[in-house]
Amino acid sequence: MEGTMQGNSSSNFDIQYNPSRRTKFQLMGLLLALNIIIRIPSIPHEKGYDSFFIHTLANSISSFGEAKWWINWMSIFGLYPNSYSSAVPFTLSGISQVMGIEMEKTILFFCVIIGIFGMFTAYVFAERIYNNFLFKYTMSLFFSLAPGFMLFTTWEVSTRGQFVAFFPLFIYILLKEDLKIKKYILSLVCFIFIFSTHNYAYFLVPISGLYILLKITQKIKPEFFKNPHIGYIFVLLFIASLIYPFFTGLFISSGSRYSWVLGAITTNIRQTGPLMLFLPGGLIYIFLKKKTLELMFMSLITILLAPIFYSQIYGPFILILIFVFLVSVAYNNFLKVTINSKHKLLTLGVIITILFLVSFSSFYNHYRTGGSDSFWYMQESTYASGMWAKNHVPENTRGLDTGFETGRFFAISEGHPITISQDPANLAYGWINESDMVIEKNSPMSLNYYFDGPYSVKGGTTFIGSIEWLKYTANKIRTLKEFDYFIQDKNQYRPVDDVVEREASMIFDSPRISIWKIPS
Numbered sequence: 001m002e003g004t005m006q007g008n009s010s011s012n013f014d015i016q017y018n019p020s021r022r023t024k025f026q027l028m029g030l031l032l033a034l035n036i037i038i039r040i041p042s043i044p045h046e047k048g049y050d051s052f053f054i055h056t057l058a059n060s061i062s063s064f065g066e067a068k069w070w071i072n073w074m075s076i077f078g079l080y081p082n083s084y085s086s087a088v089p090f091t092l093s094g095i096s097q098v099m100g101i102e103m104e105k106t107i108l109f110f111c112v113i114i115g116i117f118g119m120f121t122a123y124v125f126a127e128r129i130y131n132n133f134l135f136k137y138t139m140s141l142f143f144s145l146a147p148g149f150m151l152f153t154t155w156e157v158s159t160r161g162q163f164v165a166f167f168p169l170f171i172y173i174l175l176k177e178d179l180k181i182k183k184y185i186l187s188l189v190c191f192i193f194i195f196s197t198h199n200y201a202y203f204l205v206p207i208s209g210l211y212i213l214l215k216i217t218q219k220i221k222p223e224f225f226k227n228p229h230i231g232y233i234f235v236l237l238f239i240a241s242l243i244y245p246f247f248t249g250l251f252i253s254s255g256s257r258y259s260w261v262l263g264a265i266t267t268n269i270r271q272t273g274p275l276m277l278f279l280p281g282g283l284i285y286i287f288l289k290k291k292t293l294e295l296m297f298m299s300l301i302t303i304l305l306a307p308i309f310y311s312q313i314y315g316p317f318i319l320i321l322i323f324v325f326l327v328s329v330a331y332n333n334f335l336k337v338t339i340n341s342k343h344k345l346l347t348l349g350v351i352i353t354i355l356f357l358v359s360f361s362s363f364y365n366h367y368r369t370g371g372s373d374s375f376w377y378m379q380e381s382t383y384a385s386g387m388w389a390k391n392h393v394p395e396n397t398r399g400l401d402t403g404f405e406t407g408r409f410f411a412i413s414e415g416h417p418i419t420i421s422q423d424p425a426n427l428a429y430g431w432i433n434e435s436d437m438v439i440e441k442n443s444p445m446s447l448n449y450y451f452d453g454p455y456s457v458k459g460g461t462t463f464i465g466s467i468e469w470l471k472y473t474a475n476k477i478r479t480l481k482e483f484d485y486f487i488q489d490k491n492q493y494r495p496v497d498d499v500v501e502r503e504a505s506m507i508f509d510s511p512r513i514s515i516w517k518i519p520s
Contacts, residue, residue, distance in 0.1 A: 018133060027137060035119050035144050038358070039112050039154045042366040046104050047377035048156035049404075053422050055103055055157065055411040057084060058092035060428040062103075063415065068428040077195050079453040081439055082432060084424040087196040088159045104383075104412070107157045115153035118165035119144035125168035125321075126328070128175040129294045134335055139328040141354070143168070145361045148271030148320050154365050155377075160317045163198040167321050170194060170204060174211050175294055200318055202450050203305070210300050218293060225296060231288040234299050238287065241306040251310035264310050271316035272323045274360050275331065275353060282326030285333065298325060375491075378408045385513035386412025392508075393417050393515070399485035400518075402471065402492045409487055409513055417485045420467050432463055471496045477503035477519065486516040 019027070046052065061067055067086055069075060075083035096106040122143035126136040143149065152161025173186045187208075195201040217224050224230070245251050252260045269276045286299050302322055308315040331353075338346040368376045382405055390413045399417035401410070410419045418429045426432045438458040442449040448456065471494040474480060479499075486500045490512055500516050508515040 024133065031119065031137070031141060031144070032116065034358070035115055036112060038145065038362055038365065039115050039150070041108065041155045043155070043377040044380055045378040045383050046107055046155050046408075048158070049407060050158060051107065051156045052378075052408045052411040053425065054084075054089055054092070054159070055107060056407075056415075056421055056425045057089040057428065058096065058103055058106075059411065059414050060425065061089055061093035062097055064428070068430075069424040071427070071434050074454070078199060079455070081437060081453070081455055081457045082423040082427045085159050085196055085198055087193060088157060088162055092157065103414075108155045111153045111155055111157060111161070114162055114165050115144060115150070118149055118153065118168075121165060121168040121172070122321075122324070125172045126325075128172050129298060129325070130329075130332075132332070135328060135332045138331055138335070139324065142273070142275060142328055142331075142357065143321065143324045145357060146272050146320050146324055147361045147364045148316050150361055150365045151271070152317075159198040160200070163194060163200045164317055164320055166190065166194050166197065167200075171207070171321075174208065175297065199450070199453070200314070203318060206304060207301055210304065211297060214293060214297055214300070225291045225293070230291060230296075234287045234303065238283070238303045238306060241303050242309065245307045245310045250307060251315070260310065260312075264312055264315070267312045268309065268316050268319065268323065270364070272320055272327070273357050275327045275357055276323065278327045278330035278334070279323060281330035281333065282328070285329050286326065298322075302326070375405075378412075379405075379512055381510040381512045382408050383412055385409055385508065385510045385515065388508055389413040389416045389515060393485065397484040398482065399487050400467070400471070400480060400483040400496070401487035402489045402494045402497065404492045405489040405512055406487045406492075417487070419487055420464065423462075423464070426463060474499050480518050481520075483518050484520075486518055488514040488516065490514065 046055070057067075057069070060069075067075075067089070069083050070086075071083070072080040074080040076086050078085035092103065092106055092110060095101075095110060096103050099106070099109075101109075119140050123136050123140040126139035129135075149161070149164050152158040152164070170187070170190050173183060173190055176183055191201065191204055191208075194204060246257055246261065249257075254260075283302070286295055286302070289295060291299070305319060305322055308318055334346075335350065338350055386409045389409070393413065393416040395416065397417040399419045401407075401419040406419060407421060410421060415429060418431075420426060420431060421429075423432060427434070439455050440458045442452060442454055442456055444454075470479070474496045477499055480486070480496070486496075486504060488497060488500065500518070504516040504518050506514055507517050
């Protein structure tokens with residue numbers, strides 16, 4: 001392999017590997033090929049459950065020509081009750097209509113594109129921190145193959161996946177020095193777009209504030225960056241930030257605090273990958289190394305986001321970029337030792353760690369263990385049921401379902417019949433009326449403001465709650481008079497099943513899904 005090693009003070013590394021232009025193209029081409037190949041599905045159909053909800057919202061846009069869950073301008077961003085962030089559903093609907101392909105294949109195509117996009121955003125992000133090809137390449141490799149990123153970029157659409165891909169781009173624009181006025185325009189556009197993707201965008205506000213504060217400090221007090229004690233102060237701040245939730249219960253929702261911490265560690269390793277073992281080395285390096293603006297910025301972001309580590313549902317996906325950055329820093333120091341010493345065992349160690357990451361990510365991307373093995377993706381029988389209903393059940397008919405697998409059926413059948421889903425889809429398909437919604441404000445001082453939005457539906461009996469009650473209490477077929485069909489998941493028993501099987505007519509049957517015509 002052609003290349004040179006030379007000093008580069010701007011990189012904060014003692015060496016810099018500079019391959020030829022041809023070698024760079026070859027390496028990036030191989031990484032691109034790997035990202036495509038590893039995302040080629042080994043399953044017959046779309047996976048996940050939330051993916052099918054977004055699938056359903058995208059279907060509604062294609063069917064109605066508009067987002068019927070928009071009842072307030074904040075609905076665009078999912079910040080109003082019974083709404084959802086709109087960027088991904090609109091993108092899917094647009095691709096499906098322009099390319100003339102069904103939504104399931106659109107989601108597969110979209111996921112691969114977002115995976116590749118994330119590979120490049122990680123690369124340009126890394127350039128703003130250390131302009132070193134090895135660092136940029138390993139950062140791009142580790143980020144694009146992180147299990148948590150691959151989870152939502154392999155035939156399972158999620159707004160979290162698109163956020164993870166655009167997060168590095170936002171920081172790149174923020175740190176870019178030579179854009180001038182364009183930088184602020186691009187930052188604003190990117191911010192608005194990310195906000196229409198996922199409410200994780202709230203985290204961009206304090207991150208932007210940190211950057212502005214650092215720029216002001218750099219102008220009025222540049223000696224601050226040369227303070228020899230600043231690294232030790234950062235270490236203390238990080239420890240305080242990390243242990244604060246442990247003692248206050250922030251982001252710890254139930255059970256023992258100690259078991260929760262173990263669960264958080266396991267979850268974050270599971271989503272970032274086994275190279276998390278390098279993370280402590282990266283932490284120590286960025287805190288104690290001589291500070292540039294970029295390194296100071298990343299140190300402060302790490303301290304700021306440390307508490308979210310305890311959130312096992314949302315935390316790992318916000319932290320993927322930070323964890324991969326820290327791992328890449330430590331790993332490149334390991335590469336530096338390897339290149340300098342030219343020791344065969346160290347070289348073998350580099351190869352093994354990369355193969356281990358690829359194998360780990362590939363396994364969890366294409367297989368499941370334990371009880372989830374049989375239902376982590378949509379079965380062929382469910383797909384066949386949805387396609388049959390799409391072709392044989394009339395439009396604008398309504399159905400009652402038993403839940404879980406029937407949500408996948410609803411997405412594939414494209415609303416033939418319209419069944420109950422999550423509230424934004426229920427609003428889009430007419431189950432919920434805007435006039436029946438009683439809205440109340442959430443305080444900006446509460447977590448509900450940031451997780452549920454500035455407004456929420458006033459507590460009480462919900463529409464979904466009333467439907468669930470019906471599934472357990474119905475004893476006569478006439479109690480189901482507002483429904484035309486019953487969609488039965490045979491693995492999800494409800495007492496209403498007995499009423500339907502006794503008094504309705506089955507019109508379609510498969511190993512998992514049965515469709516019944518309810519007499520009028």
